[in-house]
Amino acid sequence: MKYISTRGGADAVDFVTAARAGLAPDGGLYVPASYPSIAPVGPRETYIETAARIMSAFAGGTISESVTASLVAEAYAPFGHDAVAPLRQVSGGRWLLELFHGPSLAFKDVAMRMIARIFDHVLTERGERMIILCATSGDTGGAAASAFAGAKSIELVILHPKGRVSEVQRRFMTATGASNVHNLALEGDFDGTQKILKQLLADDDLRQRTGLAAVNSINWLRIAAQSVYFARVQAALGADRPIQFVTPTGNFGDAFSGYVAARSGLVKDFACLAAVNENDALVDLFGGRPAGARQSKATLSPAMDIQAPSNFERLLFDAAGRSGEMVRERMSGELSERPEIARRIREYGFTVERVSDADTRREIQQTYRECGIVVCPHTAVGLAAARRLPNPDRPVVVLATAHPAKFPEVTKHALEFDPPVPAAVEGLAAREEVMEVGPMSLEFVRDKIEAVSASA
Ligand SMILES: *Cc1c(COP(=O)(O)O)cnc(C)c1O
DSSP, rough: OOOOETTSOOOOOHHHHHHSBOOOTTTTBBOOOOOOOOOOTTTTTOOOHHHHHHHHHHTTTTTTTTHHHHHHHHTTTTTTSSSSOEEEETTTTTTEEEEOSSSTTTTTTHHHHHHHHHHHHHHHHTTTTEEEEEEEEEEHHHHHHHHTTTTTTTTEEEEEEEOOSSSHHHHHHHHHOOEEEEEEESSSSSHHHHHHHHHHHTOOHHHHHHEEEEEOTHHHHHHHHHHHHHHHHHHHHHHTOOEEEEOOOOSSSHHHHHHHHHHTSSSSSEEEEEEEEEEOOHHHHHHOOOOOOOOOOOOOOOOGGSSSSHHHHHHEEEEEEOHHHHHHHHTOOOOOOOOOHHHHHHHTTTEEEEHHHHHHHHHHHHHHHHHOOOOOHHHHHHHHHHHOSSOOOEEEEEOOOBOOGSHHHHHHHSHHHHOOOHHHHTGGGGGGOOOEEEEEEEEHHHHHHHHHHOOO
């Protein structure tokens, strides 16, 4: 099992190398040289067994299935639901796939916890250490903090813009009590933290000396880990039944994970509606048109405020007949319209719907009125898009990507009451927070990384 770059200019690498590198040296994203054929989910298989089987297929022998099984079991032990990702029926043919039962109440826990266990295992076995840097506008930081807390061979440094994340989001990052989790609150905005992260990762000397790396949304491990729940849904609703998936979409990670499951034989006759908010670059990208550089705007579903959906490049690679050259051209700003790309994306089963903030708020109200279920704004974007499906003859499965308690202001405004607070949040306020406040400066963060590296 080898991984190749979507831009065709890097050597093929194994699973662990692809996972540690994140981005390929030619600036592309790693994808399997060919998709494996994985047996569908068996009748009595547990989530953990399915996950171990799928991950070891993608690992292609670099980590054994029995080791993978114990890493996955550890990763999902703190989930608040035995099924890890349970299905909940909302009406006749509509279901929510609840992905928010992890410690930080958002679907990013599912992949992040798996990455943490696999990285820590591989590094510890090789006697190596790593510093993982994470810049967050809120959700990813909490998922990373809880996933990497207590890892033996990894130090985690999280950058967040001071005062620009919600109290719940901040506490998820700062109150882990783990000595290997370091929080820097920087005076400035999220773009500033992301710029510092990119500058530090471009510093080859620092990267090699300290083992600096990032876990962002383009990491192949995240995609592989997320393909598992698509396979589980197929088995739960009937092995041969065509399903309509709806993914609230930002960086196109979940939607692409469903495609990977289908390509690997785990999903039948794939159909996926990518639901986006007012940041709708994907509408053009699916149409084979260039999206150009666009400013993202703030909406009620902040985790989806993305105008350059990074994982789309992986789909483009396949839609362009696996031509690294064509991907390079399009990513460097080639402006022509390519109807054949649009046609292939449709043939893969993808469609896209844009949902406004007004429709998102109405959907939160309507879902509550009809079914008594409180949903987060991201999930509401998915549900609103699902209502526009022309002929819902297939069961519709909408991914519920976060718990509503993570976005209490939006829910309160729409429903005029506070969403129920899960136990994970209740305990947070009493725990001690550890963070360092500093300027939005490269030097400040670099000094901190050097200090963490020296003391590890
Ligand atoms: C990250 C995130 C999304 C977007 O998921 P992608 O895989 O990036 O498309 C949607 N909802 C929530 C709550 C998220 O945290």
